[in-house]
Amino acid sequence: xxxxxxxxxxxxxxxxxxxxxxxxxxxxxxxxxxxxxxxxxxxxxxxxxxxxxxxxxxxxxxxxxxxxxxxxxxxxxxxxxxxxxxxxxxxxxxxxxxxxxxxxxxxxxxxxxxxxxxxxxxxxxxxxxxxxxxxxxxxxxxxxxxxxxxxxxxxxxxxxxxxxxxxxxxxxxxxxxxxxxxxxxxxxxxxxxxxxxxxxxxxxxxxxxxxxxxxxxxxxxxxxxxxxxxxxxxxxxxxxxxxxxxxxxxxxxxxxxxxxxxxxxxxxxxxxxxxxxxxxxxxxxxxxxxxxxxxxxxxxxxxxxxxxxxxxxxxxxxxxxxxxxxxxxxxxxxxxxxxxxxxxxxxxxxxxxxxxxxxxxxxxxxxxxxxxxxxxxxxxxxxxxxxxxxxxxxxxxxxxxxxxxxxxxxxxxxxxxxxxxxxxxxxxxxxxxxxxxxxxxxxxxxxxxxxxxxxxxxxxxxxxxxxxxxxxxxxxxxxxxxxxxxxxxxxxxxxxxxxxxxxxxxxxxxxxxxxxxxxxxxxxxxxxxxxxxxxxxxxxxxxx
Numbered sequence: 226x227x228x229x230x231x232x233x234x235x236x237x238x239x240x241x242x243x244x245x246x247x248x249x250x251x252x253x254x255x256x257x258x259x260x261x262x263x264x265x266x267x268x269x270x271x272x273x274x275x276x277x278x279x280x281x282x283x284x285x286x287x288x289x290x291x292x293x294x295x296x297x298x299x300x301x302x303x304x305x306x307x308x309x310x311x312x313x314x315x316x317x318x319x320x321x322x323x324x325x326x327x328x329x330x331x332x333x334x335x336x337x338x339x340x341x342x343x344x345x346x347x348x349x350x351x352x353x354x355x356x357x358x359x360x361x362x363x364x365x366x367x368x369x370x371x372x373x374x375x376x377x378x379x380x381x382x383x384x385x386x387x388x389x390x391x392x393x394x395x396x397x398x399x400x401x402x403x404x405x406x407x408x409x410x411x412x413x414x415x416x417x418x419x420x421x422x423x424x425x426x427x428x429x430x431x432x433x434x435x436x437x438x439x440x441x442x443x444x445x446x447x448x449x450x451x452x453x454x455x456x457x458x459x460x461x462x463x464x465x466x467x468x469x470x471x472x473x474x475x476x477x478x479x480x481x482x483x484x485x486x487x488x489x490x491x492x493x494x495x496x497x498x499x500x501x502x503x504x505x506x507x508x509x510x511x512x513x514x515x516x517x518x519x520x521x522x523x524x525x526x527x528x529x530x531x532x533x534x535x536x537x538x539x540x541x542x543x544x545x546x547x548x549x550x551x552x553x554x555x556x557x558x559x560x561x562x563x564x565x566x567x568x569x570x571x572x573x574x575x576x577x578x579x580x581x582x583x584x585x586x587x588x589x590x591x592x593x594x595x596x597x598x599x600x601x602x603x604x605x606x607x608x609x610x611x612x613x614x615x616x617x618x619x620x621x622x623x624x625x626x627x628x629x630x631x632x633x634x635x636x637x638x639x640x641x642x643x644x645x646x647x648x649x650x651x652x653x654x655x656x657x658x659x660x661x662x663x664x665x666x667x668x669x670x671x672x673x674x675x676x677x678x679x680x681x682x683x684x685x686x687x688x689x690x691x692x693x694x695x696x697x698x699x700x701x702x703x704x705x706x707x708x709x710x711x712x713x714x715x716x717x718x719x720x721x722x723x724x725x726x727x728x729x730x731x732x733x734x735x736x737x738x739x740x741x742x743x744x745x746x747x748x749x750x751x752x753x754x755x756x757x758x759x760x761x762x763x764x765x766x767x768x769x
Contacts, residue, residue, distance in 0.1 A: 254444035254767045256737060259458070259466035260752045261451040263600030263629035265424035269407040272390035273351035275676065276633050280448070283756025284429060285413035286390035289319055289338070291760060292383050295492060295746040298653030304333070304391055304414065305370075314377040314698055317385065319370045325414050325436045327393045333414050339365045340394035342372075350404045353676045354384040355666040359695060377696045380703075383652050387756065416441045416763050425450055441763045443737075452628075453600045461731050462487070468761075469731030470752040472603035474532055476731075486735040490743050490750060491534050491727035493544045495658050497604070497647030499595070499611060499721040500680045504671055505642055507585060508593070512574035513620075514718035518560045519567035520618045521611055527724045530607030538722035541711035542662065545725070548655045553708045556715050567618045583619040592621040595643035596635055599626030608645045611723065636679045639671040647726040649677055650754070656694055656703070659710045662720055664691050682719040728754065739764040 270281040282288075289305040292298050302308070305319040325333040342363040345352040359381050361373040372385060393412055400406045411419055416437070420430040429446040449466075451457040458473050460466035462483045469489075473480050480487050499517070501508050508514065523537035536545070540560040543552040568578075576583045576591065583591040597608045605626055612622040622643065627635070635641050636648075651658040661667060661677035665688050668678035675681065687710065694706040713719075728751035732740045741750035741761055748757040748764075 254442070255447065256443050256445070256468055256762065256765060257447045257449065257460070257466040258468045258470070258752045259449070259451070259460045259731075260468075260470040261454050261457040261600055263452055263598045263632070265450040265452065266422060266427055266448075267407075267630070268409055268422035268424070268427075270411040270419060271403070271406055271408040272392065272411075273345065273348075273353065273403065274408075275353055275637070276630070278353075278390070279753050279755050279758075280427065281408070281411050281413065281419070282390045283415065283759030284417045284446075284762065285411045285415045285419060286392060287413065287415045287759075288387050288390060288756050289321075290382075290386035291748075291756060292387040292653060293747065293757075294494065294651065294653040294749055298383065300386070304338070305386070308386065310379070312373075314379050315374050317372040317374070317378075317382065319372070319386075321368050321370060322436070323368065326434055327412050327414055328418050328432055328434070329393075329412050330434075331393065331395060333391070333393070335365050335368050335370050337394045338370045338391055339363060340398065341389065341391045342370075344392070344397060344403060345389070348404050350674065354388055355664065355676065356381065356384050356389065358666045359692075360385075376692070377698070379698045380654070380656060380695050383657065388650075390756075416759060417446060420445075437763070442766045443762055446762060451600070454602045461733075464733050464735060467733040467735075467737055468752055470729045471731075472531070472534070472601065472729060473731065474602070476532070476534070480731060484733070484735070486733050487731065488734065488740075489731045490741070491729060492743070492746070492750070493536060493547050493725040493727050494749065495647065495649050495651040495726045496538050496542055496544060496722035497535065497607070497645070497724045497726040498538070498542075499723060500636070500641075500644040500646050501718070501720060502639060502642050502644075503681050503719065504639065505593075507589065507591065508642060510574065511718060512570055512576075513591065514721070515560070516567040516570045516618065517615060517620065518718050518721045519563045519570065520620070521614045521721060521723060522562045523723050524562070525614075526607045526610045530610050531603055531724055535724040535727050538725050540715050540718070540722060542659055542714045542720075542722050543655050543707075543711060544651075544658075551655045551704060551707050553711050556708070556711045559715050560718075564614070564618050571619070578619050581616070581619060582621055590621065591619065592623070593642040594623045594625050595645055596625045596627055596632055596641045597645045598629050598632050600629065604645055604647075607723065611645070637674040637676075639669075639675065639679065639681060644679065645723075646679070647724075654703075654707075656691075656707055656710075659707065659714070660691050660694075663687050663710065663713065680719050682717070684713065684717065687713050736768050737765050738768055739766045 269277045272278045272282045272286040291301040306322040307320045321335040361375045417429040420428045427448040431444045461469040527537040539557040649661045665683040667676050669675040730750035748760040
């Protein structure tokens with residue numbers, strides 16, 4: 226939801242919004258992005274740092290192939306002019322496009338691609354999708370890059386081709402520690418260059434030497450930093466920002482009715498969930514987690530906390546209608562809102578109620594903190610409903626509304642008991658989100674950064690299922706594996722999906738054309754989704 230946010234932004238905004246810079250409204254060829262992140266900018270653009278990679282992946286650093294998750298994984302050749310599977314889907318060969326240059330004028334070659342994959346192998350913290358868990362080797366043969374997998378691995382194409390930003394060897398080979406490298410002045414191959422950055426606003430400028438001739442037509446992108454929704458929403462409603470990727474309460478009255486040029490579309494893509502720290506001595510008990518799953522009124526959270534914009538989730542983790550064909554409806558009905566059943570589960574597990582609160586057999590209260598991003602008004606409201614739901618069955622929740630920076634750091638390092646979180650990126654099938662949630666190789670010991678498996682779920686049988694999915698291209702077998710992953714979600718309750726996170730997307734058509742629409746979903750439309758946000762920017766054109 227949030228990190229899947231993306232897109233460049235806004236020419237600096239009014240003083241009330243972020244420090245008094247000007248807006249791009251009325252400026253031909255300029256786009257301002259209003260995408261509230263809950264923090265000011267650190268001016269770091271490392272494409273392998275999950276805190277900031279959405280600011281450079283796609284726009285500055287490009288991918289081999291673009292994969293459209295809204296069109297069942299439809300591919301478009303990018304830095305690779307072609308690709309080919311062979312060896313029973315164990316070998317993937319990319320032909321690297323000729324004539325591409327880095328913004329410092331040096332040529333981009335297959336050697337840069339090989340270097341990038343060796344870099345994330347040498348420094349596993351950079352391998353955000355655990356690609357080297359399935360890779361056997363990556364080699365260069367002239368202008369070709371040959372990727373060898375340990376087993377058949379068709380689903381991993383998305384991670385290798387779309388989610389691995391390619392960096393220049395002549396620069397990154399000189400960086401002593403790329404894990405901590407800030408990358409304040411990124412040199413990429415993409416359609417935009419980072420022109421300037423302050424804590425208040427990032428300015429991107431068109432790459433005049435871009436390899437896709439005639440693109441982009443947008444000259445400047447402004448990305449202001451917002452620490453709360455309200456000023457960002459005001460910029461959108463007024464038309465000072467043209468591209469929005471955030472929650473707007475009462476969107477019809479506040480946004481649509483302000484101008485005939487204001488539009489929105491919210492396609493569901495991933496879940497917003499309560500992540501549960503499975504190393505906690507109380508929360509590691511599945512009975513406690515199951516009671517919590519029964520106690521949360523997902524429908525109320527969707528209707529009240531999210532104003533009905535986000536549908537209620539189900540415990541399987543399958544987002545509908547986007548991936549409805551994958552859903553096991555029987556499993557989806559097993560864990561639904563039932564506070565009396567939640568109480569019965571706790572009692573049967575030996576927990577005793579004293580007053581309004583349940584206690585463990587050795588006298589410890591079922592009382593937990595839940596971190597959240599304080600600047601996300603919808604998440605704060607939704608988390609309050611979860612808090613009320615759990616209070617009703619005898620579990621106390623104390624919210625901690627943090628800055629985005631602190632929140633991210635605490636999630637990655639496991640410094641939380643509960644976390645209200647929707648920052649997974651998903652992919653072109655439900656397998657990808659479930660892999661991010663459940664694959665042990667995406668986890669890490671407490672204190673070390675986990676890329677996505679923030680709850681620290683480790684189940685060898687589930688790992689085997691995830692690996693087996695990657696080894697087959699048979700749709701029937703893939704559906705059966707996903708059904709068994711749904712079973713693990715319902716049985717183990719590693720996380721509790723609450724609402725179906727949508728791509729928040731608002732757009733203004735007064736001066737700009739070429740926007741993604743429901744009728745033409747050529748990319749995911751949220752500005753925080755990479756590399757899609759760059760594809761959107763490349764399709765935008767100023768009205769003449």
